[in-house]
Amino acid sequence: MTGFVLRRIFQSVLVMLAVALIAFIVIRFVGDPLESLASQETRLEDRAVMMQRLGLDRPVVFQFASFVRRGLSGDFGISYKQQEPVTRMIAERLPATLELALASAALALVLGGLLGIHCALKPESPLTHFIMTVSLVGVSLPTFLIGIGLIYLFSVELGWLPSFGRGETVKLGWWTTGLLTLSGWRSIILPAITLSLFQMTLLMRLIRAEMLEVLRQDYIRFARARGLPQSSIHFGHALKNTLVPVITVAGLQLGSVIAFAVVTETVFQWPGVGSLFINSVQSVDVPVMAAYLVFIALLFVVINLIVDILYYAVDPRLRIARGGGET
Amino acid sequence: MTQHKNDPVLSISNLTVEFPTASGAFKAVDGISLDIAKGEVLGVIGESGAGKSMTGAAVTGLIDRPGRISSGEIRLNGERIDGFSEAALRTVRGRRIGTVFQDPLVSLNPLYTIGRQLIETIRAHLPLKAKAARARAIELLREVGIGEAERRVDAYPHQFSGGMRQRVVIALAIAADPELLIADEPTSALDVSVQAQIVALLKSLCEKRGLAVLLITHDMGVIAEIADRVAVMNRGRIVETGPVADIVRNPREDYTRGLIAAIPSIHSKSTRPVLTGADHLVRVENIRQNFELPGGFSFPLLRRLSPVRHITAVDDVSFSIGEGQTFALVGESGSGKSTIARIVAGLLRPQTGRVAVGGRRMGESNAPAVGGAVQMVFQDPYASLNPRWRIGDIIAEPIRRLGLGQNRAEIDRQVAELLERVRLEPQARHRYPHEFSGGQRQRIAIARALSSRPRFIVCDEPTSALDVSVQAQVLDLMASLQAEFGLTYLLISHNLAVVRQMADRVGVLKGGVLVEEGAVEQVFERPQHAYTKMLLAAAPDIREAFRRREVGPGRDLTTIGGEETLPLEAG
Structure with a gap:
């Protein structure tokens, strides 16, 4: 290990x-x-x-x-345009991006997971057919279109939710959070849904496919032949085996949620790292672009590392085979 | 529940299982009736698709959709269970009917310890606290013959060998003390020596616990070993039923007679003419192959400093094969048979040693494998043919590649001829692999091997995925092709009866070492090495089994094969 x-x-x-x-x-x-x-x-x-x-x-x-x-030591030079240390600029905007990314990742995992499990366990139910059809829309519609559509419906027509910005924020040390104010929560809903929709449908379809595959395995048949309760077969035996391949994809998706929040942040004028990057591209602010590159790479590398370690936690076969131990 | 002493534990009457298809309902099981008494082993034998597994699935209510029981009754100790709801069935499965499946490598959840799986099963049926359930789990493991049960209860399935896993599966099946055990091909995925142990274990459990056993298998040897009565199934119907000895010695039905005749015996003497003075076509000299085990400290730069663990798959093996002869390699899984096959076919380069075919050394430029003189037939005819290619293209590929046909018409003629040679319709070349049965596919694989006009064919378990009657046909075909073209075969097999029938010389492999080599009759009649003797003793054989059973329970099969070792490779 x-x-x-x-x-x-x-x-x-x-x-x-x-x-x-x-x-x-x-x-x-x-x-x-x-x-x-x-x-x-x-x-x-x-x-x-x-x-x-x-x-x-x-x-x-x-x-x-x-x-x-x-x-x-965290020094990527001075921004050409703002004449400010690049690291500080990124650090200032990072909380906004991370909060948005985590909110949409959580949304994608919970909803995608629940829907995926439902579709796998009840493959013939009308709800499954409906979900599968709608999920095609989620996969194929581009993010900006979904964002604009949501703004039109909920901000312009209904006027329920704000169409841009983070709302009021509260400072906690260097971290600014929008999650402690009502307007912050209201502001994060639309961008989080927009950003998570693609991941959600992807995860849902992946979990469904993997779980259907696992349910066909002999050890599930054997578990049924032993008369184990349905819930234990589905959520104990089948779900855990489903998770092994899902972890990789979910991990990588979290990385790309953060890295490619650019579009959503632009549509909703979300003051995060993504919109900082877009601005720096427009003004050829090379140090910011370079720092952003390094930052995103670091993010992916760290997430990958965590995913690999999670594999160990889930799959005992790897623990023994790679660890070189024998019982 | 009122029960008389002689009431059968399981009683099936007129059971029919149907699958709706486009052209009406397909009857997978067609009106069968059978009874099993307490302490009795009923063997159900038949070829693939005969409906024997479906019968077992019907009893536990585990028929895959859209199949369903369309008529008939299933009674367990007099109580009718075929109409049970899913919830009611859960109180029957595991609690009153235990099930053992074929492949122990995939029957256990790889992510949970065997202890957890046992305890979960015990507690699903019996009102035991966690601690008591654990004690019972350990007790069960001991009962099925797993040593150091206290320690190994916390191990994961992959830490056990195949035979040990099947013991765990059996422990799980009897965890809640069922009345009936359904064993669906419980030994088919195991090596012969392990197979004998599992058969003995089932027999002793049946005697000790008074279990009724429904034993589903395609292997008459296993039936002869432990079953009291046997039911022969064909196309969903029971053809014939009766005490095992009667059926085997005096089969009444043609189908049963054919089935029994097709089973090769390790005791039928080889009828092949003894060839002498043939030139050696294939020479294998001192080949050796190590595989590196994963693990250890393996930084790219520091690798040299750390000891890397190796497993020796092939250890200094030499043999030669005379032109037109068949050399067989036998041994259990992990003995290095398939590694040697791949080396000899040129798919793998040996770390040391040399392989020469017709005087030309493998691995050099213009190697015989490249020239098409060496070909290979693989075990699984379902996986070895490209599903998206037509049969004609599959067979024509070597001809085109090697330029053996001048134009399209010429190649087409050759393909048609090859198909006729393997006794298939030439029209088959326009169809796809999935349209053929296993035996037909193996013929296609043989036709493909022949298309490059080889002198030497490596056959890696060519019939072990096939039914016995189909196996007999394919072996026949191989023998007649050999006579016709003067082909030389290297036959890899774990089936000793097939080897005795097909081979001129045989080599016995154990742990990568060739422990014995000689003419086939000599090795089978007067085995020298203890391992060869053990293999021959463990091989299931109908006549042997009867002799044994008549003499009485003198032979303890559990000791055959000695201590089982853990598999070295786990991932």
Whole structure:
């Protein structure tokens, strides 16, 4: 087990170094960083000083090393446009994105899970047919369209919910939360539904397919032949075996919910990292883009690591085979 | 419940199970009647599709939809159970009827310890506290012959070998002290030595607990070993029923006679002419193959520093096969038979040693496998044919690839000819694999192997997925093709009777080592190695079984095969 985790961490570090290299190349070679900082009036001597201060006169390898070193301590440079430390800009907006992502992930997991289990256990019921048909819509409609549709219905026509922003927020240390105010809760509903709809239908269809497969297995037939109660067969034996493949997808989906919240955040003008990224693309704010790249990569690597460790918790076969132990 | 002493535990009368199809109802079970008394083992034998498993499923109410019982009665100790609701059936399943399925590798939930599965089953039926249920679980494991039960109750299914898992499955089936045990092919997925142990265990449980057993199998050897009476099923009907000895010795019906005649016996002497002085076509010299086990400390850079565990699949094996002869390799699962087959066919390169076919060494450029001189026939005819290709394309592929046919008409003619050779209609080339039965598919696989005009064919368990009557046909075909084309075979099989019938020489493998090798008659009549003797003794055989039973319960089958070991590979 430890050996496996250490190996996976080692691999993760390699992945992060590769991503850092790409981010570094983007910053260093996509446009001249000096040009972005200096104006036309900057004197040549000042330029030389700036170059030295930024370390641009040293060999590329050293520059990369210092980029990694600064990255490790959370320093990704100064935003060209805002003239603020990039890390602080991301940290300020991160809570908004995380709250939105977690709310929609929770929504997707709970609803997707319940619907998926229902569809697997009652494959012939009218409700199942209805859910399966509607889920096609969820998979195929683009996010922005769903968002705009929801805004039109609930904000414009009915006027029940706000159409943009996070509502009032409360500061808890460096974390700002919208979940402690009524307007915050009202504001998160529409974007969370929009963001979760695709994941929800995906998870639902996956859980349904996996669970139908598990229900066909001999050990389920054998459990029925032993006269175990229905609930124990469905939720003890079948569901746990269904979870093994579902964990991977659910984990990766959580990553992409955060990473690709961009569209939803734009539609709802949600002040999160995604809209920060969009703005930085529009104004060619390279340090922000690079930092965002590294941040998202880190997120995926960490989630993957957690998923792998979860596998161990769920599946005893891996524990023994990989851990090298025998009983 | 009023019950007389001689009332049958299970009584089925006129049972019919129907499956609705587009062309009317298909009767999987067609009006069968049978009784099983307390302490009696009733064997139900038949080929695949005969409806024997469906009969077992009907008793426990586990028929897959859309099948249903359309008429007839099922009584358990006089009480009619066929109309029971799902809830009422749950009090019957496990509590009054225990079930054992064929494949122990997939019968247990891999994510729970066996203790948890046992305790859950016990507590579903008996009013026991967790602690008492655990004690009972340990007791049950001991009863089915699992050593160190206190410790192993907390192990997961994958930590047990196949035979041990089947013992656990049996413990689960008898956990709530049922009156009837339905064993559906309980030994078919196991090695012969383990098979003998499981048969003995079932027999002793039946005697000790007074269980009535419905034993469903396609293996007459198993029936002869433990059943009191046998019912022969064919196409949903019971063809013939009676005491085992009567049926086997004096079958009244043609179907039964054919079924019994098709069973090869390890005691029928080889009728193959003894060939001498044939040149050696295939030479296998000192091949060795290790597989690395997962686990250990395996950083890419530090791997050298840590001891990596290996399993030796093939350990210094040498043999040679004369042109036009059949060499058989026998051994139990994990003995390295299939690894050798893959090496000899050129699918796997041995770590050391060499394989030469017709003087040309495998693995070099222009290897014989590439030239089509070596071909392979696999075990599972359902998995070895591409389901999306027509038969004609499957057989023509080697011909096209090797340029053995000039034009389309020429290739088509060759394909038709090959199909005729394996006794299939040439028109079959326009159809897809799923339209054929298992035996027909295996013929197609053989036709494909022949299409490259090979001299040497590696057959890896070519008939073990087939029914006995079909097996006999396929073996016949193989023998006549060998005579016609002078083919050389390497036959991999766990079925000793098939080997005695088909092979000229035989090698016995144990743990990757060739422990004995010689002419087939010599090895079967005068086995030298203790392992060969054990294999021969454990092989189920009808006549042997009767002799044994008449002598009395002298032989203790549980000791055959000795200590079972844990499987080394788990993932």
